[in-house]
Amino acid sequence: MLRFFLSLLIFASGLINVISVLGPVPLEQVSVLQQFFPIQFLDFSKFATLFIGFALIISSINIFKYKKRAFDICFFLCAASLLLQMLEGFNLINIATYVFVMSILFYARDRFKVKSQDLKLKSYLPKFLLFVFLSLAYGTSGFWLLKKTDMGFDFNVQESIYYTVLQFFFIEQEKLIPQNHYAEWFLNSISLLSLAFVVYVLWASFKPAKFDQEHSLKAKLIAKKIIFSHGTDSLDFFKIWDDKQFYFSKSKESFIAYRTSESSIITLSDPVGPKEEIAELIKNFDNFCSEHDWNLVFFQTKPSYLDLYKAFGFNKLKIGDEAIVDLENFDLKGPKKKDFRNRIRKIEKLGFKFKLYEEELSEELLNKLEQVSNEWLEEPGRVERGFSLGYYDKEYIKKTLVCTVEKDHEIVAFLNIIPSFEESMVCVDMMRKSKNAPSGIMDYIFVKAILTMKDLMLKKFSLGLAPMSGFEKHENAGIDEVTIHSVFKRLNFIFNYSGLKTFKEKFADTWEPRYLIYKSLNQLPRLALSINDILKVK
Numbered sequence: 001m002l003r004f005f006l007s008l009l010i011f012a013s014g015l016i017n018v019i020s021v022l023g024p025v026p027l028e029q030v031s032v033l034q035q036f037f038p039i040q041f042l043d044f045s046k047f048a049t050l051f052i053g054f055a056l057i058i059s060s061i062n063i064f065k066y067k068k069r070a071f072d073i074c075f076f077l078c079a080a081s082l083l084l085q086m087l088e089g090f091n092l093i094n095i096a097t098y099v100f101v102m103s104i105l106f107y108a109r110d111r112f113k114v115k116s117q118d119l120k121l122k123s124y125l126p127k128f129l130l131f132v133f134l135s136l137a138y139g140t141s142g143f144w145l146l147k148k149t150d151m152g153f154d155f156n157v158q159e160s161i162y163y164t165v166l167q168f169f170f171i172e173q174e175k176l177i178p179q180n181h182y183a184e185w186f187l188n189s190i191s192l193l194s195l196a197f198v199v200y201v202l203w204a205s206f207k208p209a210k211f212d213q214e215h216s217l218k219a220k221l222i223a224k225k226i227i228f229s230h231g232t233d234s235l236d237f238f239k240i241w242d243d244k245q246f247y248f249s250k251s252k253e254s255f256i257a258y259r260t261s262e263s264s265i266i267t268l269s270d271p272v273g274p275k276e277e278i279a280e281l282i283k284n285f286d287n288f289c290s291e292h293d294w295n296l297v298f299f300q301t302k303p304s305y306l307d308l309y310k311a312f313g314f315n316k317l318k319i320g321d322e323a324i325v326d327l328e329n330f331d332l333k334g335p336k337k338k339d340f341r342n343r344i345r346k347i348e349k350l351g352f353k354f355k356l357y358e359e360e361l362s363e364e365l366l367n368k369l370e371q372v373s374n375e376w377l378e379e380p381g382r383v384e385r386g387f388s389l390g391y392y393d394k395e396y397i398k399k400t401l402v403c404t405v406e407k408d409h410e411i412v413a414f415l416n417i418i419p420s421f422e423e424s425m426v427c428v429d430m431m432r433k434s435k436n437a438p439s440g441i442m443d444y445i446f447v448k449a450i451l452t453m454k455d456l457m458l459k460k461f462s463l464g465l466a467p468m469s470g471f472e473k474h475e476n477a478g479i480d481e482v483t484i485h486s487v488f489k490r491l492n493f494i495f496n497y498s499g500l501k502t503f504k505e506k507f508a509d510t511w512e513p514r515y516l517i518y519k520s521l522n523q524l525p526r527l528a529l530s531i532n533d534i535l536k537v538k
Contacts, residue, residue, distance in 0.1 A: 014056025071112035139164030150183040208293035231421025261530035298517035323463040323508035354448035376432040384537035412437040424459035466501035
Protein backbone atom coordinates (compact mmCIF):
# COMPACT_ATOMS: atom_id res chain seq x y z
CA MET A 1 0.00 0.00 0.00
CA LEU A 2 2.84 2.37 0.91
CA ARG A 3 4.71 1.91 -2.34
CA PHE A 4 1.45 2.30 -4.29
CA PHE A 5 0.76 5.63 -2.57
CA LEU A 6 4.33 6.84 -3.16
CA SER A 7 4.26 5.76 -6.81
CA LEU A 8 0.96 7.54 -7.39
CA LEU A 9 2.14 10.75 -5.72
CA ILE A 10 5.39 10.87 -7.71
CA PHE A 11 3.65 9.89 -10.96
CA ALA A 12 1.15 12.73 -10.55
CA SER A 13 3.96 15.21 -9.85
CA GLY A 14 5.76 14.17 -13.02
CA LEU A 15 2.56 14.29 -15.04
CA ILE A 16 2.00 17.93 -14.02
CA ASN A 17 5.43 18.86 -15.37
CA VAL A 18 4.81 17.05 -18.68
CA ILE A 19 1.35 18.57 -19.09
CA SER A 20 2.78 22.04 -18.47
CA VAL A 21 5.03 21.59 -21.51
CA LEU A 22 2.97 19.45 -23.87
CA GLY A 23 -0.61 19.43 -22.76
CA PRO A 24 -3.53 21.71 -23.52
CA VAL A 25 -4.32 22.35 -19.84
CA PRO A 26 -4.11 26.11 -19.05
CA LEU A 27 -1.33 27.14 -16.67
CA GLU A 28 -3.85 28.42 -14.11
CA GLN A 29 -5.23 24.86 -13.85
CA VAL A 30 -1.73 23.45 -13.47
CA SER A 31 -1.15 25.96 -10.66
CA VAL A 32 -4.15 24.55 -8.81
CA LEU A 33 -2.75 21.02 -9.18
CA GLN A 34 0.59 22.22 -7.85
CA GLN A 35 -0.98 22.83 -4.46
CA PHE A 36 -1.53 19.07 -4.11
CA PHE A 37 1.57 17.56 -5.72
CA PRO A 38 5.02 18.48 -4.50
CA ILE A 39 7.73 18.41 -7.14
CA GLN A 40 7.52 21.39 -9.47
CA PHE A 41 10.10 22.86 -11.78
CA LEU A 42 7.76 24.80 -14.05
CA ASP A 43 9.96 27.88 -13.93
CA PHE A 44 12.82 25.94 -15.51
CA SER A 45 13.27 25.68 -19.26
CA LYS A 46 10.72 23.56 -21.05
CA PHE A 47 13.26 20.85 -21.85
CA ALA A 48 14.42 20.61 -18.22
CA THR A 49 10.81 20.55 -17.04
CA LEU A 50 9.97 17.84 -19.54
CA PHE A 51 13.05 15.80 -18.63
CA ILE A 52 12.29 16.02 -14.92
CA GLY A 53 8.62 15.23 -15.54
CA PHE A 54 9.48 12.03 -17.37
CA ALA A 55 12.13 11.25 -14.76
CA LEU A 56 9.44 11.35 -12.11
CA ILE A 57 6.96 9.30 -14.16
CA ILE A 58 9.47 6.57 -14.96
CA SER A 59 10.84 6.71 -11.42
CA SER A 60 7.32 6.25 -10.03
CA ILE A 61 7.05 2.95 -11.90
CA ASN A 62 10.40 1.87 -10.49
CA ILE A 63 9.51 3.11 -7.01
CA PHE A 64 6.78 0.47 -7.14
CA LYS A 65 9.49 -2.09 -7.95
CA TYR A 66 11.59 -0.85 -4.99
CA LYS A 67 14.46 0.20 -7.27
CA LYS A 68 17.32 1.81 -5.38
CA ARG A 69 18.09 4.24 -8.21
CA ALA A 70 14.45 5.41 -8.32
CA PHE A 71 14.64 6.15 -4.60
CA ASP A 72 17.84 8.18 -5.09
CA ILE A 73 16.36 10.19 -7.99
CA CYS A 74 13.07 10.94 -6.25
CA PHE A 75 14.71 11.86 -2.97
CA PHE A 76 17.10 14.20 -4.77
CA LEU A 77 14.30 15.88 -6.74
CA CYS A 78 12.25 16.29 -3.57
CA ALA A 79 15.21 17.87 -1.79
CA ALA A 80 15.89 20.16 -4.77
CA SER A 81 12.22 21.17 -4.88
CA LEU A 82 12.25 21.93 -1.18
CA LEU A 83 15.36 24.08 -1.51
CA LEU A 84 13.95 26.02 -4.47
CA GLN A 85 10.67 26.56 -2.70
CA MET A 86 12.46 27.97 0.34
CA LEU A 87 14.49 30.28 -1.88
CA GLU A 88 11.45 31.52 -3.83
CA GLY A 89 9.07 31.98 -0.91
CA PHE A 90 8.12 30.31 2.32
CA ASN A 91 4.99 28.38 1.31
CA LEU A 92 4.13 26.23 4.32
CA ILE A 93 1.78 23.88 2.42
CA ASN A 94 4.32 23.05 -0.28
CA ILE A 95 7.20 22.73 2.17
CA ALA A 96 5.12 20.46 4.42
CA THR A 97 4.27 18.29 1.40
CA TYR A 98 7.93 17.99 0.39
CA VAL A 99 8.90 17.05 3.93
CA PHE A 100 6.04 14.53 4.07
CA VAL A 101 7.13 12.77 0.86
CA MET A 102 10.80 12.79 1.88
CA SER A 103 9.87 11.39 5.28
CA ILE A 104 7.96 8.51 3.72
CA LEU A 105 10.84 7.80 1.34
CA PHE A 106 13.33 7.91 4.21
CA TYR A 107 11.12 5.66 6.35
CA ALA A 108 10.92 3.06 3.56
CA ARG A 109 14.56 3.42 2.44
CA ASP A 110 15.57 -0.10 3.52
CA ARG A 111 13.01 -1.61 1.17
CA PHE A 112 14.66 -0.12 -1.91
CA LYS A 113 17.17 -2.88 -2.67
CA VAL A 114 16.49 -3.68 -6.31
CA LYS A 115 19.56 -2.91 -8.40
CA SER A 116 19.81 -1.40 -11.87
CA GLN A 117 22.47 -1.71 -14.52
CA ASP A 118 25.63 0.31 -13.92
CA LEU A 119 25.62 3.52 -15.96
CA LYS A 120 28.94 3.25 -17.73
CA LEU A 121 29.70 6.30 -19.85
CA LYS A 122 31.63 4.30 -22.46
CA SER A 123 28.61 2.08 -23.04
CA TYR A 124 25.96 4.76 -23.46
CA LEU A 125 27.86 7.83 -24.70
CA PRO A 126 28.34 6.56 -28.29
CA LYS A 127 24.59 5.81 -28.56
CA PHE A 128 23.63 9.20 -27.16
CA LEU A 129 26.04 11.03 -29.45
CA LEU A 130 24.80 9.07 -32.49
CA PHE A 131 21.17 9.90 -31.62
CA VAL A 132 21.98 13.59 -31.18
CA PHE A 133 24.00 13.66 -34.43
CA LEU A 134 21.20 12.02 -36.43
CA SER A 135 18.61 14.34 -34.88
CA LEU A 136 20.77 17.37 -35.70
CA ALA A 137 21.32 16.13 -39.25
CA TYR A 138 17.59 15.53 -39.68
CA GLY A 139 16.61 18.95 -38.34
CA THR A 140 19.32 20.85 -40.20
CA SER A 141 18.52 19.28 -43.57
CA GLY A 142 14.80 19.74 -42.92
CA PHE A 143 15.08 23.47 -42.17
CA TRP A 144 17.43 24.00 -45.10
CA LEU A 145 14.99 22.30 -47.49
CA LEU A 146 11.94 24.25 -46.28
CA LYS A 147 10.49 26.63 -48.82
CA LYS A 148 9.79 30.27 -48.06
CA THR A 149 6.07 29.50 -48.19
CA ASP A 150 6.47 26.95 -45.36
CA MET A 151 7.89 29.23 -42.65
CA GLY A 152 7.86 32.72 -44.19
CA PHE A 153 11.60 32.89 -44.91
CA ASP A 154 14.53 30.76 -46.15
CA PHE A 155 17.15 29.14 -43.87
CA ASN A 156 20.88 28.96 -44.48
CA VAL A 157 22.95 26.11 -42.96
CA GLN A 158 23.93 28.07 -39.83
CA GLU A 159 20.33 29.09 -39.15
CA SER A 160 19.18 25.52 -39.77
CA ILE A 161 21.55 24.19 -37.09
CA TYR A 162 20.59 26.99 -34.69
CA TYR A 163 16.84 26.47 -34.97
CA THR A 164 17.19 22.68 -34.80
CA VAL A 165 18.95 22.99 -31.42
CA LEU A 166 16.31 25.45 -30.14
CA GLN A 167 13.43 23.22 -31.25
CA PHE A 168 15.09 20.10 -29.82
CA PHE A 169 15.34 21.75 -26.40
CA PHE A 170 11.80 23.20 -26.57
CA ILE A 171 13.06 26.80 -26.60
CA GLU A 172 10.39 28.98 -28.19
CA GLN A 173 11.28 31.38 -30.98
CA GLU A 174 8.78 34.00 -32.15
CA LYS A 175 10.30 33.90 -35.61
CA LEU A 176 9.31 30.23 -36.14
CA ILE A 177 5.70 30.50 -37.27
CA PRO A 178 4.58 27.59 -39.50
CA GLN A 179 2.58 28.70 -42.52
CA ASN A 180 1.10 25.30 -43.39
CA HIS A 181 0.54 21.78 -42.04
CA TYR A 182 3.82 20.47 -43.41
CA ALA A 183 5.89 23.09 -41.54
CA GLU A 184 3.92 22.44 -38.35
CA TRP A 185 4.46 18.69 -38.72
CA PHE A 186 8.19 19.20 -39.26
CA LEU A 187 8.60 21.25 -36.06
CA ASN A 188 6.60 18.66 -34.11
CA SER A 189 8.77 15.84 -35.49
CA ILE A 190 11.90 17.46 -33.98
CA SER A 191 10.09 17.74 -30.65
CA LEU A 192 9.14 14.05 -30.89
CA LEU A 193 12.80 13.17 -31.43
CA SER A 194 13.59 15.11 -28.28
CA LEU A 195 10.91 13.19 -26.38
CA ALA A 196 12.28 9.89 -27.67
CA PHE A 197 15.75 10.90 -26.50
CA VAL A 198 14.47 11.79 -23.01
CA VAL A 199 12.52 8.54 -22.65
CA TYR A 200 15.46 6.43 -23.86
CA VAL A 201 17.93 8.04 -21.46
CA LEU A 202 15.56 7.51 -18.53
CA TRP A 203 14.65 3.98 -19.58
CA ALA A 204 18.33 3.04 -19.91
CA SER A 205 19.03 4.25 -16.37
CA PHE A 206 16.60 1.66 -14.95
CA LYS A 207 17.59 -1.37 -17.01
CA PRO A 208 17.98 -4.52 -14.90
CA ALA A 209 21.44 -5.24 -13.53
CA LYS A 210 23.68 -7.38 -15.70
CA PHE A 211 24.07 -11.07 -14.97
CA ASP A 212 27.31 -12.09 -13.33
CA GLN A 213 27.14 -15.60 -11.96
CA GLU A 214 29.41 -18.61 -11.72
CA HIS A 215 30.25 -20.20 -15.05
CA SER A 216 33.78 -21.42 -14.30
CA LEU A 217 35.18 -24.93 -14.69
CA LYS A 218 35.31 -25.21 -10.89
CA ALA A 219 31.61 -24.33 -10.62
CA LYS A 220 30.80 -26.90 -13.31
CA LEU A 221 32.71 -29.61 -11.44
CA ILE A 222 30.90 -28.81 -8.19
CA ALA A 223 27.54 -28.96 -9.99
CA LYS A 224 28.51 -32.29 -11.60
CA LYS A 225 29.40 -33.75 -8.21
CA ILE A 226 26.04 -32.64 -6.75
CA ILE A 227 24.16 -34.21 -9.68
CA PHE A 228 25.90 -37.55 -9.21
CA SER A 229 24.99 -37.48 -5.51
CA HIS A 230 21.44 -36.08 -5.67
CA GLY A 231 20.28 -36.09 -9.30
CA THR A 232 16.84 -37.59 -9.95
CA ASP A 233 15.77 -35.91 -13.18
CA SER A 234 16.08 -36.95 -16.81
CA LEU A 235 17.08 -33.32 -17.56
CA ASP A 236 19.99 -33.27 -15.10
CA PHE A 237 22.28 -34.41 -17.93
CA PHE A 238 21.90 -31.00 -19.60
CA LYS A 239 22.38 -28.94 -16.43
CA ILE A 240 26.16 -29.08 -16.69
CA TRP A 241 26.40 -28.13 -20.36
CA ASP A 242 28.47 -25.09 -21.26
CA ASP A 243 25.38 -22.94 -21.90
CA LYS A 244 24.35 -23.07 -18.22
CA GLN A 245 25.20 -20.87 -15.26
CA PHE A 246 24.92 -21.93 -11.64
CA TYR A 247 23.50 -20.53 -8.43
CA PHE A 248 24.75 -22.47 -5.39
CA SER A 249 23.44 -22.75 -1.87
CA LYS A 250 25.62 -21.40 0.92
CA SER A 251 26.81 -24.92 1.69
CA LYS A 252 27.69 -25.59 -1.99
CA GLU A 253 25.71 -28.82 -1.63
CA SER A 254 22.83 -27.81 -3.92
CA PHE A 255 22.42 -25.61 -7.01
CA ILE A 256 20.12 -24.24 -9.69
CA ALA A 257 21.12 -24.38 -13.37
CA TYR A 258 19.86 -21.56 -15.58
CA ARG A 259 20.31 -19.41 -18.65
CA THR A 260 19.62 -15.75 -19.23
CA SER A 261 17.73 -13.91 -21.95
CA GLU A 262 17.33 -10.13 -21.76
CA SER A 263 15.99 -9.54 -18.21
CA SER A 264 14.78 -13.10 -17.68
CA ILE A 265 16.34 -16.04 -15.88
CA ILE A 266 15.14 -19.44 -17.05
CA THR A 267 16.11 -22.42 -14.90
CA LEU A 268 16.29 -25.93 -16.28
CA SER A 269 13.83 -27.94 -14.23
CA ASP A 270 14.08 -28.06 -10.43
CA PRO A 271 17.03 -27.38 -8.11
CA VAL A 272 19.39 -30.29 -7.38
CA GLY A 273 20.61 -31.16 -3.91
CA PRO A 274 19.57 -32.50 -0.51
CA LYS A 275 15.82 -32.07 0.00
CA GLU A 276 16.31 -30.17 3.25
CA GLU A 277 18.18 -27.40 1.37
CA ILE A 278 15.77 -26.92 -1.54
CA ALA A 279 13.29 -24.56 0.18
CA GLU A 280 16.00 -22.14 1.29
CA LEU A 281 17.72 -22.34 -2.11
CA ILE A 282 14.51 -21.42 -3.97
CA LYS A 283 13.82 -18.57 -1.53
CA ASN A 284 17.34 -17.15 -1.77
CA PHE A 285 17.42 -17.40 -5.56
CA ASP A 286 14.01 -15.73 -5.83
CA ASN A 287 15.19 -12.87 -3.59
CA PHE A 288 18.44 -12.62 -5.54
CA CYS A 289 16.55 -12.29 -8.85
CA SER A 290 14.08 -9.79 -7.37
CA GLU A 291 16.90 -7.60 -6.07
CA HIS A 292 18.30 -7.40 -9.61
CA ASP A 293 14.91 -6.90 -11.32
CA TRP A 294 15.17 -10.19 -13.19
CA ASN A 295 12.10 -12.21 -14.16
CA LEU A 296 12.52 -15.73 -12.80
CA VAL A 297 10.88 -18.80 -14.32
CA PHE A 298 11.45 -22.49 -13.61
CA PHE A 299 11.14 -24.42 -16.88
CA GLN A 300 10.04 -28.07 -17.14
CA THR A 301 9.78 -28.74 -13.41
CA LYS A 302 8.43 -32.00 -12.02
CA PRO A 303 5.52 -32.16 -9.55
CA SER A 304 7.91 -32.79 -6.62
CA TYR A 305 8.26 -29.18 -5.43
CA LEU A 306 4.96 -27.63 -6.54
CA ASP A 307 3.93 -26.93 -2.95
CA LEU A 308 7.23 -25.15 -2.29
CA TYR A 309 6.90 -22.94 -5.35
CA LYS A 310 3.34 -22.07 -4.35
CA ALA A 311 4.48 -21.16 -0.82
CA PHE A 312 6.94 -18.63 -2.31
CA GLY A 313 4.27 -16.94 -4.43
CA PHE A 314 4.76 -18.74 -7.74
CA ASN A 315 2.08 -19.97 -10.12
CA LYS A 316 2.16 -23.12 -12.22
CA LEU A 317 1.33 -23.78 -15.85
CA LYS A 318 1.40 -27.29 -17.21
CA ILE A 319 3.42 -27.30 -20.43
CA GLY A 320 3.38 -30.98 -21.28
CA ASP A 321 4.13 -34.51 -20.15
CA GLU A 322 7.30 -36.55 -20.19
CA ALA A 323 6.55 -39.80 -22.02
CA ILE A 324 8.05 -42.83 -20.24
CA VAL A 325 8.14 -46.47 -21.29
CA ASP A 326 8.01 -49.12 -18.56
CA LEU A 327 10.63 -51.49 -19.97
CA GLU A 328 9.77 -54.35 -17.64
CA ASN A 329 6.26 -54.53 -19.10
CA PHE A 330 7.04 -53.69 -22.73
CA ASP A 331 6.88 -56.52 -25.27
CA LEU A 332 5.52 -57.28 -28.74
CA LYS A 333 2.95 -59.85 -27.65
CA GLY A 334 -0.80 -59.62 -28.14
CA PRO A 335 -3.10 -58.10 -30.76
CA LYS A 336 -2.34 -54.51 -29.72
CA LYS A 337 1.28 -54.91 -30.84
CA LYS A 338 0.44 -56.49 -34.18
CA ASP A 339 1.26 -53.27 -36.07
CA PHE A 340 4.72 -53.19 -34.50
CA ARG A 341 5.40 -56.82 -35.48
CA ASN A 342 4.27 -56.16 -39.04
CA ARG A 343 6.34 -52.98 -39.24
CA ILE A 344 9.48 -54.80 -38.10
CA ARG A 345 9.02 -57.61 -40.62
CA LYS A 346 8.36 -55.12 -43.43
CA ILE A 347 11.45 -52.97 -42.70
CA GLU A 348 13.78 -55.95 -42.26
CA LYS A 349 12.41 -57.60 -45.40
CA LEU A 350 13.63 -54.52 -47.30
CA GLY A 351 17.14 -55.26 -46.03
CA PHE A 352 17.37 -52.68 -43.23
CA LYS A 353 18.95 -53.58 -39.91
CA PHE A 354 19.06 -51.99 -36.45
CA LYS A 355 22.47 -51.39 -34.89
CA LEU A 356 23.62 -50.09 -31.49
CA TYR A 357 27.00 -48.31 -31.26
CA GLU A 358 28.44 -48.42 -27.74
CA GLU A 359 32.11 -47.96 -28.52
CA GLU A 360 33.88 -44.84 -29.79
CA LEU A 361 32.37 -43.61 -33.03
CA SER A 362 34.57 -43.33 -36.10
CA GLU A 363 34.86 -40.11 -38.09
CA GLU A 364 33.25 -41.85 -41.07
CA LEU A 365 30.22 -42.81 -38.98
CA LEU A 366 29.93 -39.31 -37.51
CA ASN A 367 29.92 -37.82 -41.02
CA LYS A 368 27.12 -40.17 -42.07
CA LEU A 369 25.07 -39.23 -38.99
CA GLU A 370 25.64 -35.55 -39.74
CA GLN A 371 24.39 -36.03 -43.30
CA VAL A 372 21.16 -37.62 -41.98
CA SER A 373 20.80 -34.78 -39.47
CA ASN A 374 21.26 -32.14 -42.15
CA GLU A 375 18.62 -33.76 -44.37
CA TRP A 376 16.19 -33.85 -41.45
CA LEU A 377 16.83 -30.15 -40.73
CA GLU A 378 16.06 -29.24 -44.35
CA GLU A 379 12.42 -30.24 -43.85
CA PRO A 380 10.03 -27.29 -43.27
CA GLY A 381 9.71 -26.28 -39.63
CA ARG A 382 12.80 -28.22 -38.50
CA VAL A 383 15.38 -26.30 -36.44
CA GLU A 384 18.02 -27.24 -33.92
CA ARG A 385 16.91 -26.83 -30.30
CA GLY A 386 19.05 -26.58 -27.20
CA PHE A 387 18.90 -25.85 -23.45
CA SER A 388 16.72 -28.86 -22.52
CA LEU A 389 17.67 -30.85 -25.64
CA GLY A 390 20.85 -31.88 -27.38
CA TYR A 391 21.75 -30.75 -30.88
CA TYR A 392 24.00 -32.29 -33.46
CA ASP A 393 27.61 -31.84 -32.44
CA LYS A 394 30.24 -34.47 -33.03
CA GLU A 395 31.83 -34.11 -29.61
CA TYR A 396 28.43 -34.50 -27.94
CA ILE A 397 27.40 -37.49 -30.07
CA LYS A 398 30.64 -39.29 -29.18
CA LYS A 399 29.61 -39.30 -25.49
CA THR A 400 26.25 -41.00 -26.09
CA LEU A 401 24.85 -44.33 -27.26
CA VAL A 402 23.79 -44.21 -30.91
CA CYS A 403 21.15 -46.42 -32.53
CA THR A 404 20.97 -46.55 -36.33
CA VAL A 405 18.97 -48.17 -39.10
CA GLU A 406 21.27 -49.15 -41.97
CA LYS A 407 21.28 -50.88 -45.33
CA ASP A 408 24.47 -51.56 -47.31
CA HIS A 409 26.39 -49.25 -44.92
CA GLU A 410 23.96 -46.38 -45.64
CA ILE A 411 22.31 -44.88 -42.55
CA VAL A 412 18.68 -43.81 -43.05
CA ALA A 413 17.73 -43.05 -39.42
CA PHE A 414 19.34 -42.67 -36.03
CA LEU A 415 18.62 -41.71 -32.47
CA ASN A 416 20.96 -41.17 -29.55
CA ILE A 417 20.46 -42.21 -25.96
CA ILE A 418 21.69 -40.28 -22.92
CA PRO A 419 21.81 -41.24 -19.24
CA SER A 420 19.17 -40.13 -16.77
CA PHE A 421 19.96 -39.54 -13.14
CA GLU A 422 16.72 -41.24 -12.25
CA GLU A 423 17.56 -44.80 -11.26
CA SER A 424 17.61 -47.46 -14.03
CA MET A 425 16.45 -44.99 -16.65
CA VAL A 426 17.81 -43.71 -19.97
CA CYS A 427 16.45 -41.04 -22.31
CA VAL A 428 16.22 -40.58 -26.03
CA ASP A 429 17.44 -37.19 -27.23
CA MET A 430 17.79 -36.65 -30.98
CA MET A 431 15.72 -38.72 -33.43
CA ARG A 432 16.32 -38.10 -37.12
CA LYS A 433 15.81 -39.72 -40.52
CA SER A 434 17.00 -39.10 -44.06
CA LYS A 435 14.88 -38.07 -47.02
CA ASN A 436 14.94 -41.56 -48.57
CA ALA A 437 14.02 -43.42 -45.36
CA PRO A 438 11.11 -45.86 -45.87
CA SER A 439 7.72 -45.25 -44.27
CA GLY A 440 7.53 -46.46 -40.67
CA ILE A 441 11.27 -46.22 -40.07
CA MET A 442 10.88 -44.21 -36.83
CA ASP A 443 8.45 -46.75 -35.36
CA TYR A 444 10.98 -49.44 -36.21
CA ILE A 445 13.99 -47.74 -34.63
CA PHE A 446 12.08 -46.89 -31.47
CA VAL A 447 10.75 -50.41 -30.94
CA LYS A 448 14.19 -51.90 -31.49
CA ALA A 449 15.87 -49.34 -29.19
CA ILE A 450 13.29 -49.97 -26.44
CA LEU A 451 13.78 -53.73 -26.65
CA THR A 452 17.56 -53.30 -26.63
CA MET A 453 17.44 -51.15 -23.47
CA LYS A 454 15.19 -53.78 -21.87
CA ASP A 455 17.78 -56.46 -22.67
CA LEU A 456 20.36 -54.29 -20.84
CA MET A 457 18.21 -54.72 -17.68
CA LEU A 458 17.10 -51.08 -17.52
CA LYS A 459 13.63 -50.29 -16.13
CA LYS A 460 12.55 -47.03 -17.78
CA PHE A 461 13.03 -45.34 -21.14
CA SER A 462 12.14 -41.65 -21.44
CA LEU A 463 10.92 -40.43 -24.82
CA GLY A 464 11.14 -36.77 -23.78
CA LEU A 465 8.51 -34.08 -23.55
CA ALA A 466 5.17 -34.10 -25.34
CA PRO A 467 4.44 -30.34 -25.20
CA MET A 468 1.01 -28.87 -24.41
CA SER A 469 -0.52 -32.34 -24.14
CA GLY A 470 -3.58 -31.40 -22.07
CA PHE A 471 -4.73 -32.27 -18.58
CA GLU A 472 -5.72 -35.44 -16.78
CA LYS A 473 -8.84 -35.40 -14.60
CA HIS A 474 -6.87 -35.81 -11.36
CA GLU A 475 -4.60 -32.81 -12.05
CA ASN A 476 -7.09 -30.19 -10.75
CA ALA A 477 -6.10 -27.47 -13.20
CA GLY A 478 -7.69 -24.06 -12.54
CA ILE A 479 -9.60 -22.09 -15.15
CA ASP A 480 -6.69 -19.63 -15.51
CA GLU A 481 -4.20 -22.44 -16.13
CA VAL A 482 -6.48 -24.14 -18.67
CA THR A 483 -7.06 -20.82 -20.48
CA ILE A 484 -3.36 -19.93 -20.69
CA HIS A 485 -2.55 -23.50 -21.73
CA SER A 486 -5.08 -23.23 -24.56
CA VAL A 487 -3.60 -19.93 -25.80
CA PHE A 488 -0.03 -21.23 -25.68
CA LYS A 489 -1.09 -24.40 -27.48
CA ARG A 490 -2.50 -22.36 -30.36
CA LEU A 491 0.78 -20.44 -30.57
CA ASN A 492 2.89 -23.65 -30.71
CA PHE A 493 4.67 -22.61 -27.50
CA ILE A 494 8.09 -24.28 -26.97
CA PHE A 495 8.08 -25.87 -30.43
CA ASN A 496 5.81 -27.44 -33.02
CA TYR A 497 4.24 -30.27 -31.07
CA SER A 498 1.77 -31.37 -33.74
CA GLY A 499 1.60 -35.19 -33.82
CA LEU A 500 4.34 -35.59 -31.20
CA LYS A 501 2.11 -36.94 -28.43
CA THR A 502 0.28 -39.21 -30.88
CA PHE A 503 3.62 -40.71 -31.92
CA LYS A 504 4.89 -41.19 -28.37
CA GLU A 505 1.59 -42.70 -27.22
CA LYS A 506 2.40 -45.74 -29.33
CA PHE A 507 5.15 -46.67 -26.88
CA ALA A 508 4.72 -44.80 -23.58
CA ASP A 509 2.55 -46.08 -20.76
CA THR A 510 3.48 -43.47 -18.14
CA TRP A 511 3.10 -39.71 -18.39
CA GLU A 512 4.81 -37.39 -15.90
CA PRO A 513 3.60 -33.75 -16.01
CA ARG A 514 6.06 -30.93 -16.51
CA TYR A 515 5.39 -27.34 -15.48
CA LEU A 516 6.37 -23.75 -16.08
CA ILE A 517 6.68 -22.00 -12.70
CA TYR A 518 6.25 -18.22 -12.90
CA LYS A 519 5.45 -15.25 -10.65
CA SER A 520 2.80 -13.14 -12.37
CA LEU A 521 0.53 -13.32 -15.40
CA ASN A 522 1.91 -10.12 -16.97
CA GLN A 523 5.35 -11.75 -17.18
CA LEU A 524 4.20 -14.61 -19.39
CA PRO A 525 4.42 -12.94 -22.84
CA ARG A 526 8.00 -11.82 -22.19
CA LEU A 527 8.92 -15.16 -20.62
CA ALA A 528 7.48 -17.06 -23.58
CA LEU A 529 9.70 -15.05 -25.94
CA SER A 530 12.74 -15.57 -23.68
CA ILE A 531 12.18 -19.33 -23.51
CA ASN A 532 11.82 -19.60 -27.28
CA ASP A 533 15.01 -17.54 -27.57
CA ILE A 534 17.13 -19.80 -25.35
CA LEU A 535 15.80 -22.96 -26.99
CA LYS A 536 17.28 -21.84 -30.31
CA VAL A 537 20.78 -23.00 -31.11
CA LYS A 538 22.78 -19.96 -32.21
